[in-house]
Amino acid sequence: MSAPFLEIDRLSVRLRRGGAGRLLRQVSIAVAPGEVHGLVGESGAGKSMIGRAIFGILPRAVEVIEGAVRLGGTDLFALSDRRRRRLVGVTASLIPQDPLTALNPSKRIEVQMTDRLTKILGLTGAAARARALGLLEEVHIQDPARVFRSYPHELSGGMRQRVLIASAFAAEPRLIVADEPTTALDVTVQKQILKLIAEMQRRHGTALLFVTHNLGVVAKICQRVSVLYAGKIVEQTDVATLFAAPAHAYTRALMAATPRYDRPDESLAPVRPEVIEALAREIAASDADWREARLARGEGRA
Amino acid sequence: MAEPRAIHRRLNVRLWLGGSWIGLLFFCAIFAGALAPHDRLAQDLMLQTLPPAWIDGAEPGYYLGTDSLGRDILARILYATRPALIVAIVASSAACAFGSLLGLMAGFFGGWTDRVISRLVDIWMAFPPVLLSILLVAVMGPGLSSVIIAIAVIDWTRFCRVVRAEAMQQRRMDYVDSAKAMGYGTGRIMAREVLPNVLPAILVLFSLEMGIAVIVEAILSFVNLSISTDDPTWGSMIAEGRSIVHQAWWVLVFPLLCLFLTVLAFSQFGEGLKERFDPVMR
Numbered sequence: 001m002s003a004p005f006l007e008i009d010r011l012s013v014r015l016r017r018g019g020a021g022r023l024l025r026q027v028s029i030a031v032a033p034g035e036v037h038g039l040v041g042e043s044g045a046g047k048s049m050i051g052r053a054i055f056g057i058l059p060r061a062v063e064v065i066e067g068a069v070r071l072g073g074t075d076l077f078a079l080s081d082r083r084r085r086r087l088v089g090v091t092a093s094l095i096p097q098d099p100l101t102a103l104n105p106s107k108r109i110e111v112q113m114t115d116r117l118t119k120i121l122g123l124t125g126a127a128a129r130a131r132a133l134g135l136l137e138e139v140h141i142q143d144p145a146r147v148f149r150s151y152p153h154e155l156s157g158g159m160r161q162r163v164l165i166a167s168a169f170a171a172e173p174r175l176i177v178a179d180e181p182t183t184a185l186d187v188t189v190q191k192q193i194l195k196l197i198a199e200m201q202r203r204h205g206t207a208l209l210f211v212t213h214n215l216g217v218v219a220k221i222c223q224r225v226s227v228l229y230a231g232k233i234v235e236q237t238d239v240a241t242l243f244a245a246p247a248h249a250y251t252r253a254l255m256a257a258t259p260r261y262d263r264p265d266e267s268l269a270p271v272r273p274e275v276i277e278a279l280a281r282e283i284a285a286s287d288a289d290w291r292e293a294r295l296a297r298g299e300g301r302a
Numbered sequence: 303m304a305e306p307r308a309i310h311r312r313l314n315v316r317l318w319l320g321g322s323w324i325g326l327l328f329f330c331a332i333f334a335g336a337l338a339p340h341d342r343l344a345q346d347l348m349l350q351t352l353p354p355a356w357i358d359g360a361e362p363g364y365y366l367g368t369d370s371l372g373r374d375i376l377a378r379i380l381y382a383t384r385p386a387l388i389v390a391i392v393a394s395s396a397a398c399a400f401g402s403l404l405g406l407m408a409g410f411f412g413g414w415t416d417r418v419i420s421r422l423v424d425i426w427m428a429f430p431p432v433l434l435s436i437l438l439v440a441v442m443g444p445g446l447s448s449v450i451i452a453i454a455v456i457d458w459t460r461f462c463r464v465v466r467a468e469a470m471q472q473r474r475m476d477y478v479d480s481a482k483a484m485g486y487g488t489g490r491i492m493a494r495e496v497l498p499n500v501l502p503a504i505l506v507l508f509s510l511e512m513g514i515a516v517i518v519e520a521i522l523s524f525v526n527l528s529i530s531t532d533d534p535t536w537g538s539m540i541a542e543g544r545s546i547v548h549q550a551w552w553v554l555v556f557p558l559l560c561l562f563l564t565v566l567a568f569s570q571f572g573e574g575l576k577e578r579f580d581p582v583m584r
Contacts, residue, residue, distance in 0.1 A: 052479075055479075055482065055483040056483075057479045057483055060412065060413060082487075085482075085485040085486075086485055088483065088485060089483070089484045089486075090485070092483075093483065093484070094479070094480060094483045096479065096480055097476065098476050101475040101476045101477060102475075102476035102477050102480055103477055104477045104481075104499070105477075105499055106498040106499045106501070107498065116484060119484065119485070119486070120484070120485075
């Protein structure tokens with residue numbers, strides 16, 4: 001396997017005024033070109049936080065306390081703000097969670113798509129238009145010229161998500177972060193969009209970090225997967241191993257809580273309190289180790 | 303199908319009626335010289351307090367009568383549209399530019415910037431606006447520019463508050479994050495991404511503010527602090543008319559009616575704009 005394009009190396013973030021607790025606990029993820037890495041976990045586990053850290057769009061109240069994010073070997077946190085924005089803008093793009101608010105309501109699709117091509121590839125005028133129209137065709141939009149002229153509110157949610165996917169792939173980024181791209185959509189549309197993202201990813205050979213809370217989705221499109229709980233990766237493995245022999249009790253509990261079409265009569269098991277208690281102990285222990293190590297190095301507040 | 307169409311028609315009435323009156327005002331202001339039947343300043347003591355044309359004792363050619371110095375009221379009302387519109391446009395633009403800029407910054411940056419600007423607005427709004435404007439004009443001396451500055455200085459807070467709230471709402475939208483992720487700088491995001499989405503609110507407020515500016519100008523004229531020459535303004539005409547209202551009501555009523563209709567037109571035009579924009583933007 002080729003060298004990873006995205007490397008997140010022991011990344012920890014916390015609230016600026018939140019005491020000693022961390023929102024991400026030494027998260028490490030590597031994604032190679034052409035690889036799809038799934039990031040699963042329940043709400044509030046910190047899935048989106050990881051994506052946001054890559055793009056430098058963490059909420060104001062959150063700060064990175066240690067670790068590195070490398071794109072193609074370059075440490076983002078070591079760059080000036082300007083150079084970081086440039087590198088991230090050119091090499092990575094984001095498919096956001098909510099297609100309803102991810103397009104600027106006051107601009108035509110044409111303007112929003114060509115703006116990106118102009119900014120990142122330096123294309124202008126007819127060249128940018130032609131490329132944008134080609135991309136809309138690539139995401140199976142029937143009438144690209146009409147969509148091109150539309151304002152976002154004139155398009156359906158699924159249509160907007162297609163436009164966003166086309167936009168994300170527009171400037172041939174090396175990495176795409178898809179932040180629950182199907183959550184805000186109708187169930188019927190979810191499947192199409194999922195297929196489309198996988199298809200585009202394969203065709204363009206992009207590294208894809210796919211954030212979701214849906215294990216079924218992970219099984220369909222990912223090669224590797226990280227299971228996140230309370231900002232800590234509790235299991236990281238390839239997808240086949242995860243489903244064949246989940247190592248962590250929490251992963252097994254998550255799977256038992258997922259509805260399966262092939263076993264419709266099976267009742268779903270909630271995640272049992274023992275599992276959560278064990279997790280809490282595991283996290284508390286790793287927190288203690290981490291704190292001790294930091295104190296030993298003479299850094300950070302205790 | 304019938305209902306949406308009915309709603310649509312009602313919107314247009316507001317927009318069109320308000321817009322027509324405003325258009326008429328502009329027409330009068332530009333062509334006041336050609337439209338006015340008499341010199342706005344010519345006094346004729348033989349023609350004191352003539353009633354309007356449809357009342358017994360009227361003099362032909364003086365359609366709205368004359369004031370206590372024999373000056374033609376129609377001519378004075380027509381000429382008075384000039385200072386009214388200049389104040390409305392210039393003062394509102396200044397208040398809008400300054401208030402919107404601060405509001406955009408407060409809403410977009412939040413935190414520290416927001417706290418400083420918001421407290422400033424709170425303090426500003428604690429002053430009684432009319433007293434503050436009278437004070438300002440008294441200090442700067444009467445004149446058109448003083449009136450304009452006074453209005454801008456008082457009313458920027460209105461823009462600041464609304465634009466701040468709108469910008470805060472827009473800032474949370476994913477498209478702002480997307481723009482950041484694409485590597486755009488803050489200035490560009492504020493000007494090219496957020497501002498266009500706040501613009502409808504600014505436009506509506508601008509229209510309302512023009513009406514308010516006309517009223518404030520009239521209030522200042524009323525207390526004799528506006529444009530100090532003989533040139534008529536609606537406020538000064540109302541002030542003059544007040545003392546003889548029992549003998550000659552028309553001296554007071556006609557400029558008052560103009561003022562009333564103008565303020566109403568601006569506010570209705572603003573409401574019309576708002577409803578016109580709302581279904582598209584929300």
